[in-house]
Amino acid sequence: MFELINLLETVYRTISADLEAWFEQFPQGLAWNVFSDYCIGDPNKANDTFAFAIVLNHDTQSNIEEYIVAVAPSDIKGSRSSSEGLIKYLSCPVVFSVSKGITRDQATIDCQTWRLAFAPEGHKFARENGFSGSSIHDLVEWLGKKYPLHIKKDPIPGWRRRVKRLRSKGSPHLAVATYVDFLRDTAQFREDLGESCAAAEAEIDRQIDEMRARRRKD
Structure with a gap:
């Protein structure tokens, strides 16, 4: 998004x-x-x-x-x-x-690098690794190429394979442990994805309101 x-x-x-x-x-x-x-x-x-x-x-x-x-x-x-x-x-x-x-691979990268572009760890990484751009879009693009992201490709196919493995577990306790590990490992990415969706919707609404306001003035 x-x-x-x-x-x-x-x-x-x-x-x-x-x-x-x-x-x-x-x-x-x-x-x-x-x-x-x-x-x-x-x-x-x-x-x-x-x-x-x-x-x-x-x-x-x-x-x-x-x-x-x-x-x-x-x-x-x-x-x-x-x-x-x-x-x-x-x-x-x-x-x-x-x-x-x-x-989807690019969307996966972007939803993480946009958060990093406004986060202290992203700024620190940019300072220490030679970022020379002049805009937030430059930084987002640069982070997408340079930052060691945990997830770099569309994770949905892998998540679906996890679901199949989860359902095949013979022990319900082992299945729950696997599920808890999944929630922990993907927590930051799922939060980034949720925020990116909300931000995209807010940006669309803002631009719609801006155009309506201009037309009322005309």
Whole structure:
């Protein structure tokens, strides 16, 4: 989720400017539809994906839906490529769309390094190991490459294997001991992950409120 925050902070102004310029071609008072789609945690995919589209209400919902069903791949999330008809629709003048793919390995690293970037141990490590960047994003990226993180890849597959082993334990006491060890070993990472999700949601809400405030002034 901190990868999503990074996306929002680094490209938000560009996307916002492009979106406002795109809106200028239309008269005020038109009706719009906002669509979003997410693919998160699918074990069959290497990346998580966030997609958003703003569509002028240029036809009935049923006609728009019928057209998309006709031109899109039958299993759009299971397909490795899109169709020409769908690409043309998403790039036509009545649609503004943006999407972002995030690897789970990178998200795993980022949710730990963002905490470290604001923590004394992260600052100490940076001072002692030659960090020369000038921004918090530089530090986050540098820590991701240099800091000896305990977890560097998506841990979910390994956790699922642990669950299978846990269920196979013949002794309930041994199973409980294994579970307690797991909670202890992953406590900091699970806390980092929870905080990153909350921070991403807060950043999205902040930017939505900021845009609404600007539009009320206009």
